[in-house]
Amino acid sequence: MIVRHLNDCQNTDRHVKSATWDSVRMQLSDDNTGYSFHITTIYAGGETEIWYKNHLESVYCISGDGEIETLDDGKVYPITAGTLYVLDQHDRHILRGGSQDMVMACVFNPPLNGREIHDEDGAYALDTPLLAKAS
Numbered sequence: 398m399i400v401r402h403l404n405d406c407q408n409t410d411r412h413v414k415s416a417t418w419d420s421v422r423m424q425l426s427d428d429n430t431g432y433s434f435h436i437t438t439i440y441a442g443g444e445t446e447i448w449y450k451n452h453l454e455s456v457y458c459i460s461g462d463g464e465i466e467t468l469d470d471g472k473v474y475p476i477t478a479g480t481l482y483v484l485d486q487h488d489r490h491i492l493r494g495g496s497q498d499m500v501m502a503c504v505f506n507p508p509l510n511g512r513e514i515h516d517e518d519g520a521y522a523l524d525t526p527l528l529a530k531a532s
């Protein structure tokens with residue numbers, strides 16, 4: 398079994414930071430589970446364009462508020478504590494923080510390895526295959 402505490406992962410090499418969000422990558426590909434697990438904070442008032450063209454992702458909002466816009470159809474969905482969104486179509490999207498930081502629990506398939514940075518598309522390169530591909 399693997400047991401980790403968020404406090405012990407913060408401000409280590411598991412903790413990646415950008416101008417509009419930060420993310421604690423608590424579980425990665427080297428744990429050999431087939432998915433990774435992240436606690437990501439989207440900063441209030443910030444805007445981030447993302448396209449995970451190589452990954453599927455589920456995101457659950459623990460606290461805070463904001464919205465997600467899917468870029469192919471222009472739809473905007475509010476996010477509050479309790480909202481789950483699933484990027485099952487590799488959806489290009491914009492995340493916007495609202496009046497408070499949004500704290501999100503995120504799962505990736507395939508797992509991130511922890512070395513990813515967003516490329517010019519807002520995507521991460523792939524070094525292990527998807528386990529199940531969206532149809």
Ligand code: 9YT
Pocket residue numbers: 413420421422435437447454456501503
């Ligand atoms: C909200 C979201 O897309 N989180 C993804 C994880 C984060 N961008 C990371 O760990 O790189």
